[in-house]
Amino acid sequence: MKTYDLDAFRGIIIALYSSYDEHGEINTKAVREIARHYANVGVKGLYVGGSSGEGMLQSVEERKLVLAAVMAEVGDELTIIAHVGAPATRDSVELAKHAAEVGAHAVSAVPAIYYRLSPQSVESHWQAIIDSTSLPFIIYHIPQTTGFHLSKQLLTKMAAQDKVIGVKISAESTFELQQFKAAGGRDFLVLNGPDEQYLAGRSIGADGGIGGTYGVMPELFLKIERCYVQGDLAEAQRWQFIVNELIVELLSFPSLYGACKAILKLRGFDLGEPRMPLLPVVTEADHARIEQLNARILSYIEQANA
Ligand SMILES: CC(=O)N[C@H](C=O)[C@@H](O)[C@H](O)[C@H](O)CO
Numbered sequence: 299m300k301t302y303d304l305d306a307f308r309g310i311i312i313a314l315y316s317s318y319d320e321h322g323e324i325n326t327k328a329v330r331e332i333a334r335h336y337a338n339v340g341v342k343g344l345y346v347g348g349s350s351g352e353g354m355l356q357s358v359e360e361r362k363l364v365l366a367a368v369m370a371e372v373g374d375e376l377t378i379i380a381h382v383g384a385p386a387t388r389d390s391v392e393l394a395k396h397a398a399e400v401g402a403h404a405v406s407a408v409p410a411i412y413y414r415l416s417p418q419s420v421e422s423h424w425q426a427i428i429d430s431t432s433l434p435f436i437i438y439h440i441p442q443t444t445g446f447h448l449s450k451q452l453l454t455k456m457a458a459q460d461k462v463i464g465v466k467i468s469a470e471s472t473f474e475l476q477q478f479k480a481a482g483g484r485d486f487l488v489l490n491g492p493d494e495q496y497l498a499g500r501s502i503g504a505d506g507g508i509g510g511t512y513g514v515m516p517e518l519f520l521k522i523e524r525c526y527v528q529g530d531l532a533e534a535q536r537w538q539f540i541v542n543e544l545i546v547e548l549l550s551f552p553s554l555y556g557a558c559k560a561i562l563k564l565r566g567f568d569l570g571e572p573r574m575p576l577l578p579v580v581t582e583a584d585h586a587r588i589e590q591l592n593a594r595i596l597s598y599i600e601q602a603n604a
């Protein structure tokens with residue numbers, strides 16, 4: 299049995315978007331405002347500095363600023379997972395130590411990126427992060443962006459450590475998700491990555507999910523989760539299908555995060571544009587599509603909450 303409270307990580311965990319001011323600098327006020335909003339919506343937690351949070355596009359100092367702002371605003375209310383993945387192990391270790399200092403509830407990391415790394419190398423990278431604090435660790439498995447294919451063997455070895463409490467799986471195979479769940483054992487968390495498969499992942503063993511599109515429609519993922527827990531699979535599926543049509547739309551813009559931020563701006567949360575090379579919404583035609591999409595999402599949120 300793990301000695302950590304795993305229930306704190308079960309549920310809907312929003313991958314927080316980046317927040318910049320008009321000069322492209324970290325905007326901690328906007329970070330706090332959006333984090334506050336999510337706490338009020340009632341999600342389980344926030345995943346800070348991951349793909350959606352653009353951690354890889356920010357300096358170590360900037361990443362610390364963001365996490366500290368999140369902790370100051372909602373650290374007592376939500377489960378906060380700090381993504382500390384970086385190309386260099388020493389940066390990840392520095393970020394992990396900072397996460398512990400400011401009271402984050404867990405750290406998480408992708409394999410170090412850019413170099414083609416051996417499994418031993420990735421293992422040592424993760425181990426250095428794990429050993430640097432007393433926080434629990436969640437592996438971030440996203441082979442389509444890192445190029446690293448986590449084997450069941452390495453997963454099993456990592457999961458044997460008390461501190462390694464789970465894996466966030468963004469790979470699309472729900473079979474792999476089930477295999478990782480089985481390999482990790484009963485008290486090992488598996489968190490669903492692909493938002494399009496939240497219900498599928500949940501049905502085959504995921505304990506919850508961390509997602510990049512949750513941030514514009516957390517209420518709809520909470521709805522799927524409620525239906526699933528209540529055993530109303532037909533209704534859960536109906537909502538998953540609605541969500542998937544919205545995700546298809548979101549993915550049709552020059553960048554997913556540019557689209558999500560444009561939507562939140564219409565709702566009064568100005569998080570700035572994503573950082574290059576991620577593209578913002580620019581054209582008038584795209585802005586018009588964003589307005590329509592936002593209206594559709596809001597009307598579904600109303601229905602889900604009714
Ligand atoms: C590849 C990728 O970034 N996956 C994200 C995290 O797992 C998802 O949350 C996606 O953003 C989402 O499913 C939209 O495709």
Ligand SMILES: CC(=O)C(=O)O
Pocket residue numbers: 313314345347348349350351508509510511
């Ligand atoms: C989707 C996700 O988990 C991330 O943005 O890191």
